[in-house]
Amino acid sequence: MQAQQGHYFVYIFGEQPQSDLNIGVSDNLQHYVPKSGEPARKPKLVYYEHYDMEEVALVRERHIKACSLEETSRLVESMNPNWLDLTDTLY
Numbered sequence: 001m002q003a004q005q006g007h008y009f010v011y012i013f014g015e016q017p018q019s020d021l022n023i024g025v026s027d028n029l030q031h032y033v034p035k036s037g038e039p040a041r042k043p044k045l046v047y048y049e050h051y052d053m054e055e056v057a058l059v060r061e062r063h064i065k066a067c068s069l070e071e072t073s074r075l076v077e078s079m080n081p082n083w084l085d086l087t088d089t090l091y
Helices: 054-066 069-079
Strands: 005-014 022-026 044-053
Touching (some): 005 054, 022 054, 044 054
Antiparallel strands (some): 005 022
8 A cells, every 4th residue: 555645744732841742643734723713722732743645644653652751742842842832833
């Protein structure tokens, strides 16, 4: 089976370091975040990576999920040190 070409995002939703994090893959990340003017959903989009191939995104998701909470928090902080909501960077 050949990997599909497209837009795939590995994402992390969370509130703060060492809190519960939701890690996943989506081909439509905009679907998970509120549009301008809509009430914010909790938790915030604090990290994402873009991939052209679904299989690569799925491998990366499994790698992140295998990390400790501390390692995953450091990953978020490498891109988003203040744990801001990155929703606006998608549009």
